[in-house]
Amino acid sequence: MFQSPRISIIVLLVFCTISCTKKYTTIDPITEMPLYFPSTTSEVWDHIPASYLGWKEPILNNLxxxxxxxxxKAFIVLKNxxxxxxxxxxGFGITDNWYWASAGKTMTAFLVGIAEQEGKLKLQQRSSLFLGTGWTSLPAAQEDQITIEHQLTMTTGLDDGITDADCTLPQYLKYKASxxxxxxxxxxxxxxxxKVIEAATGQSFNQYFSTxxxxxxxxxxxxxxxxxxxxxxxxARSMARFGLLLLAGGKWNRTAVLGDTSYIRKQVNSSQPLNPSYGYLTWLNGKGNYMLPTLQTIFRTNLIPNAPADLFAALGKNDQKLYVVPSEKLVIIRMGESANQPxxxxxxFDNELWGLLKDAGVF
Structure with missing residues (x-):
């Protein structure tokens, strides 16, 4: 029987409409998934193939x-x-250890939050309550103006231009600004x-951190x-675990490691207007300007232009990196030697890396 071309066209359009609609309404199973937490007693850790996420394998190989x-030495990407x-x-492997350098600062800030949650200290308390009078070379009246929060935000006003900025002896802790x-x-x-944490809790820093x-x-x-x-x-996996803890807002599975959500928000948001790209010992993207160690220069751009604006990071000497991107449910870590000049x-390296990740469809 002869079939009208018009009918055929209508059938074809209906078929295409149904097919296209079905494709359009498919829900990405990854973005709808809750966060997964690996075992704390074994090396079991679920995987997702990059191809399943639509990431571009040729560019990943270039990465x-x-x-x-x-x-x-080590590179890990977590999604959800x-x-x-x-x-x-x-030759570096899954069980090998590497140094975090200043990326560990973010962990210390998190631990301060736990101590505050337990009522061991308050951020507005003067540091001398825990470090004792004379922990700096400042007169007592000036020294008592420095609080724990100033230590967390790099705003103590102490002189960073001395010969050894790592030295914690009082004679090296001199006044520069209020x-x-x-x-x-x-x-x-x-x-x-x-030392603040040890004095506040009555435990060694290692013990309190481990517990x-x-x-x-x-x-x-x-x-x-x-x-x-x-x-x-x-x-490397331990660094990724801590990143996942940050991504989860201080929770690990059903355990609130740090239940004070207001502290978590402060840690990963601008802690002061002087350098809006710095929270509580944590680096922040998307703030429009930033400052760097040893410099008083203000750079008028985002910290990592190629990266998502809501990225926050623990960054350490010689390119130790822990990145967290809440909008993409990503945790990315890198350990190794200095990628460029120390x-x-x-x-x-940061912007180059995120350019490659973007090209590969990771976000």
Missing amino acids: YTYLESKGT GKLVIEKYFG PGSRWAYHNAPYTLLD HIKNVIGMNGIWAKEGYNNVYYSN TQALSS
Whole structure:
């Protein structure tokens, strides 16, 4: 029987409409999934293939070549808590430990939040209550103006231009400006937060950290004294675990490791107007300008232009990186040698890396 071309066209249009509608309304199973948390007693960690997420394998291969050429030891990408990428280079492996450098600062800030939640301290308390009078070379009246929050935000006003900015001895802690009036990346006042926590809790820093963070989320590693600094060493997965804890807003599965959501918000948002790209010992993207260690220069751009605006990060010397992107449910970590010229925090590696991740369809 002869069929009208008009009828055929109508049938075809109906078929296409149904097919197209079905494709359009398909819900991405990943973005709808709750966060996954790996076991805290084993190495079991669920994976998602990059191809399932639609990430571009050829560009990912270029990314791996780039990472290896930049001295990377370990690189991990989590999506919704699950492993998508886990790569090791140069003989480094899943059980090997590496230093976090200043990326560990973000963990210390988190621990201060736990101590405050437990009523052991308050951020507005003067630091001398825990460090004792004379912890700086300042007169007592000036010294007492410095609070724990100033230590968390790099705004103590102490002079970072001395010969050894890591030194925590009083004679190296000199007045430069009123607390809260000047942002300067200064290791010594940060390092003394360890002593604040010890005095407030009556426990060693390592013990308090292990009880309240490390053991709860299944990390390995230890804080080790190196000169005046206290540096964390762990395997790459442990860094990823802490990133997942941050992504989850301080919760691990059903456990509220840090239940004070107001503190979490403060940690990952601008803590002061002097350097809006800095929270509580945490670097922030998307703020329009930023400052860097050792400089008083204001850079009029986002911290990492190629990255999502809501990214926040723990950044350490020689390109130790822990990135968290809440909007994309991403945690990305990188451990290794310096990718370029040695730096304390940000380097050109950050923007180059995020450019490759963007090209690969990771976000």
